[in-house]
Amino acid sequence: MWSTSLSLLALLGSTLAIPNPKISSIRRPGWRPNARRRDLPTDSTDTSSSSPTTTAPKHNIWNSLSNDEAADVIGFLHSRDDLNLTAVEDAGAWDNTILVVDLLAPNKTDALSYMDGEGEKPDRWAIASMLFGATEEPYAQDWVVGPIPITNNSVYYPYTFGTHAPDAKIRVYDIDDHYSLFTDTALEMKDVINDLLNATIENDDDLGSTFDIWGIDPLWHETDENGNDRVIDWVGFWRIPETLQMNHGSINFDGETLLPQGLYMQFDITGRDSSKWFLMGILYGDEYYQSVDEFRSAWKASSFEKYTPNMPGKWINTDQTGKKLCLEEEAPPMSVQPGGQRFKVDEDNKYVEWMDFTFYLTFTRDTGMRLYDIRYKGQRIIYELGLQEAIAHYAGNDPVQSGTSYMDTYYGFGPYAFSQVPGYDMPLYAYCVNTSFHASEISRSHRCGISIFESDLNHPIQRHSTSSYVSVTKGIALTVRSISTVGNYDYNFDYNFYMDGTIETIVRASGYIQSAYYAKNDEYGYHIHDGLSGSMHDHALNYKVDFDILGTNNTLVKHVIEPITKEYKWFNGTRNTMHMVRKEVESEDDGKMNWSANSQEQVIVVNKDAPNKYGEPRGYKIMPSRGGAGMHLTITNSTNLLNSAGFATHAYYVTKQKDSELRASNAWNDYDTANPLVNFDKFFDGENLVQEDLVMWFNLGMHHVPHTGDLPNTVFTTAQGGMVLTPHNYLLSDPSRQSSQQIRIDYDDGEVGDVYTFDSQQATGQVDLTQISWDPTTYGGDVAVRKFPYDPQNPYADTESIV
Secondary structure: OOOOOOOHHHHHHOOOOOOOOOOHHHOOOOOOOOOOEEOOOOOOOOOOOOOOEOOOOOOOOOOOOOHHHHHHHHHHHHOOHHHOEOOHHHOOOOOEEEEEEEEEOOOHHHHHHHHHOOOOOOOEEEEEEEEEOOOOOOEEEEEEEEEEOOOOOOEEEEOHHHOOOHHHEEEOOOOOOOHHHHHHHHHHOHHHHHHHOOOOOOOHHHHHHHEEEEEOEOOEEEEOOOOOEEEEEEEEEEEOOOOEEEOOEEEOOOOHHHOEEEEEEEEEOOOOOHHHOEEEEEEEOOEEEOOHHHHHHHHHOOOOOOOOOOOOOHHHOOOOOOOOOOOOOOOOOOOOOOOOOOOEEEOOOOEEEEOOEEEEEEEEOOOEEEEEEEEEOOEEEEEEEEEEEEEEEEOOOOHHHHOEEEEOOOOOOOOOOOOOOEOOOEOOOOEEEEEEEEEOOEEEEEEEEEEEEEEEOOOOOEEEEOOOEEEEEOOEEEEEEEEEEEOOEEEEEEEEEEOOOOEEEEEEEEEOOOOEEOOOOHHHOOEEEOOEEOOOEEEEEEEEEEEOOOOOOEEEEEEEEEEEEEEOOOOOOEEEEEEEEEEEOOEHHHOEEOOOHHHOEEEEEEEEEEEOOOOOEEEEEEEEEEEOOOOOOOOOOOOOOHHHOHHHOOOEEEEEOOOOOOOOOOHHHHHOOOOOOOOHHHHOOOOEOOOEOEEEEEEEEEEEOOOHHHOOOEOOOOOEEEEEEEEEOOOOOOHHHHOOOEEEEEEEOOEEEEEEOOOOOOOOOOOOHHHOOOOHHHOOOOEEEEEOOEOOOOOEEOEEOOO
C-alpha cells in the first residue's frame, strides 16, 4: 500500500501490481547468470500520521493488477490445455511459461466515457506475456486475457491489435543456456588467460570466481554463404570485484562494468542443438584469431604485444575517500515540513490532489510509474504521461561495445525500482508508495518504490523590486519520484508540478558506467584509468504525452521566431529585425521533428476551437528545460537496433491517438530487432493532425563520453535531461498569483511602511528532529508472494538485481 507503516501481509494484499524481470532461463546467458539474493527486514517507517486523505471522483481504471487478479489470470492460463504451460518453478528451456502479467490499459474512448460522464466503468483486462520454448523455433507472445475477475465468460487471444508482428509473436534466439560454451572455451586457453589477464585459473570454480563472461545485446544475425541466417554472440571477460570484509558481513562493490579485460570471443549459437554451436574467433589487441590454437601460437611469439591488465582496487569503491573537507562532517541543511503534508491522497485509487492539480498514478513492470488523467483547475490537460523506452547505445573499437544497444524495458524499470533512502533519495518527510510487479509467477513488492513530496525550490517563482517596494513569491513544487537501478545505471525519474500550471519531466543518471578496454579505443573514448577507456554512448529515453487541451481536438503549432528585413511606414528605409510566423503540423508525414537551432520555435499544442477572450488559441507549450533534453541517437540506421529504434531518431514526434498504438516500443523487441512486435515507424501513415486527438512522443537523454570524473560513479549533476509542459495563453494571467506564499514589503527612505503576507503562515517554534529521523537499519528489500500455486499467506524477503 502507500503508507509503509502497514504490516507485511497488508503490504502484499492490495499493493500496486507490476511484473518483474525475465525468468533466468531467458536472461542474456552471459549477463550475471547467478543473480544475488539477500534477505532483508521490513521497513518500519511511519509516514501516515500527517497524511491528509481525499476521495477520488472516479475509480482508478488504470490501477495495476492486484495480487488476487494476477493469481486469477495465471491460474486461468494454466487451465488452458492448448497453451501447455509449465509452472515457472519447474520449467526448463524446453517448456512454455508465463513471463509477465500486467494490466492492459483500457481504450481511451471507453476511459473518457467513464471518467467524463455516465459511461460504464471499463472492464479490466490483463496482458500476459508468455515464452513458448517447447519448439525448435521458440518465441515470445503477448496475449489478452479477460475480462477479470475470471469467469466462465473470460477469454484469451493474441494481442494482435497492439502489435505489428503476425500473431503478436517474436522469435527468441537465446532461450538456451550458452554459458558453458563460453567457460569451456575459456578453460581451453587458461594458460593464455592467466598470463594476459593476470589471473590464476585452473578449473571452473577459479574461472567463476574471477571472471564473468557476457557481451552484446541484442544478438547479431549474419547470413552465411548458403543464405542461411546465423545467430552470432560476441562476449568479453569482465573481472569480478574482490570481496571486502565489513563489520557485519562482506560486500562486493558493484564495479564489474569498470573491469573489462580486453579479451573477446565470437560464437555461432544458431539453433537449439548445442553440438552445432562453435567458436568462430577470438579478439585481443584488435587482432582476430580464428581458433584457440592460432591465438596460443600468436601469444607464444616474441612479437606478441601484451596490454596493461585492468585490475580492481579501491578506485571502484564508492565510499568516502581522500582528505575530509572543512566543516563537511557537520550536518548539512535539510528540509522540514513544519505544517504537515499539503497534498491529499486516496490510497486505494492512487489519486493525488495538490493545489490546482489532480492525477492518478499507476505502475508497470516495463516502464515503472506513469500518470493518467492529469487535471489543472478541474480541466484535463494530459490523458497519459509516462516513459516508453530507454536506449543506451554504445560504440567502440571492440565488438562488445559496438554491439551493445540496451533497450532497458526488456529488463524492466518496475522490477528494479528499489526502496528509496530517506534523507538521501527523498526528504525525510516524503510520502512513501509501495510498488509491486508480477513476473515469473511471483509478485514482488518494493517498499517505498515511489516517493511524493513537496519542497521549496530555493528560488522564488516570481519577484520584482523597485525603489519603493519588493514583491517575492516562494517557488514550491510537488515531486513524484521513482528510482530504478537497471544493471549498472541508476535512473532517477521525477515529475514536478509547479504553481504556475507547469509540469516538468526529469530523468537523471548515476551509477557505474559500462566501460571499454583501453587498447586502441582512442576514437571512442578517453583513457580514464590504467587499463580503461570510457565507452562513449547515447542515452535516449522516450516519453509519451497524450494531450487533451480543453477536449481531445487539438493541433500542434509552431510559432517560429525568424529574422527579417522589413520596411515600416514610420522609418525611412529598411530595418533588420525579427517577427513571428505561425505554422501548423498538418499531417503525420511531417510528424518527426527536431528542436530548432537557437530554440527559435515555440512548439505548442492548442485547441483552435477554444480561444481565450483575445482570440488566441489556448494551449500548452513543450520545451527542453535542462541538460540533454531532446537528445536522440547519434547513430543513424543502427546496425544493432534495426527496425526497433524509430522513436529515437528525432527529438520529438506527433501522431494521431489510436488505441492500437499504446506504446512506442515493446519490451520483447530486444529478442529480434529486425522484426519487432512494435515498430514505431509504422505509426506514421499520413493521418490528419489538425484538430485531432494528438499524442506527442519526446526524447530525453544525453550524449555521454565518460571521463575521469565518472569514476567510480557518474553523478546526477550533468547527467540529466528535462522537458517542460507549460500553459501558453491558457489562462488570462499568471496563476501563481493565487499563492499565499508571497510577501510584499513597502518601504521609503530606508524605512519599512507596510508588510503584506496574504494570510500565509510563517513557521514558528522549535523543530524536533527526532520526529523526522530515520533508522537506517530498518531499510528493507523486496517482499515476494508465489502466484502459482498461489500462496498469499507466506510472503518472503527476496531482492534481486541484474548485476
